[in-house]
Amino acid sequence: MQQQPLIVTAALIRKENKILIAQRYVKTDHSLKWEFPGGKLESGETPEECLAREIKEELNLKIEVKDIFKVVYHEYPEKKILLLCYLCNDLGGQAEALDCNDFRWINIDALNQFDFVEADVPIVQKIKRLELEIFEIDR
Numbered sequence: 281m282q283q284q285p286l287i288v289t290a291a292l293i294r295k296e297n298k299i300l301i302a303q304r305y306v307k308t309d310h311s312l313k314w315e316f317p318g319g320k321l322e323s324g325e326t327p328e329e330c331l332a333r334e335i336k337e338e339l340n341l342k343i344e345v346k347d348i349f350k351v352v353y354h355e356y357p358e359k360k361i362l363l364l365c366y367l368c369n370d371l372g373g374q375a376e377a378l379d380c381n382d383f384r385w386i387n388i389d390a391l392n393q394f395d396f397v398e399a400d401v402p403i404v405q406k407i408k409r410l411e412l413e414i415f416e417i418d419r
């Protein structure tokens with residue numbers, strides 16, 4: 281029987297005119313690729329709760345989760361994911377790479393310099409299309 285897609289949440293965290301991107305560990309799937317931090321939805325939690333939990337665990341950051349930004353359905357050779365990417369606001373504090381290889385606060389025009397996981401390409405494209413507007417919407 282076909283497997284259901286994994287539901288994965290991802291945060292587009294905004295701070296001033298920068299967004300946060302995270303790098304996956306060398307030993308995980310998609311080794312050293314960049315992503316929007318987040319993780320798998322666990323039973324009993326809402327996507328918003330999942331994101332707030334994951335961002336605290338991975339980066340020790342407090343965020344406010346706002347509207348959905350983009351939904352991506354993607355089939356990798358070994359799994360299918362339904363990726364829910366939310367607009368988020370940083371609520372202050374210093375990010376720390378607690379459960380990721382590295383992270384960066386970047387300007388939109390630096391996005392091209394990073395190698396993102398495949399499923400994130402439509403998200404990256406939408407950010408580039410909207411440019412500075414992403415800092416205004418649902419703030």
Ligand SMILES: Nc1nc2c([nH]c(=O)n2[C@H]2C[C@H](O)[C@@H](COP(=O)(O)OP(=O)(O)OP(=O)(O)O)O2)c(=O)[nH]1
Nearest residue numbers: 288289290309315316317318319320361397399400
């Ligand atoms: N967090 C996140 N995962 C993504 C993105 N794009 C993408 O294809 N994925 C994939 C990678 C993984 O195969 C899958 C699950 O994400 P994850 O590895 O962050 O899950 P998690 O934090 O719950 O990890 P773990 O507890 O299993 O270690 O989703 C993205 O932008 N953010």
Ligand SMILES: [Mg+2]
Nearest residue numbers: 317318319320
């Ligand atoms: Mg994760």
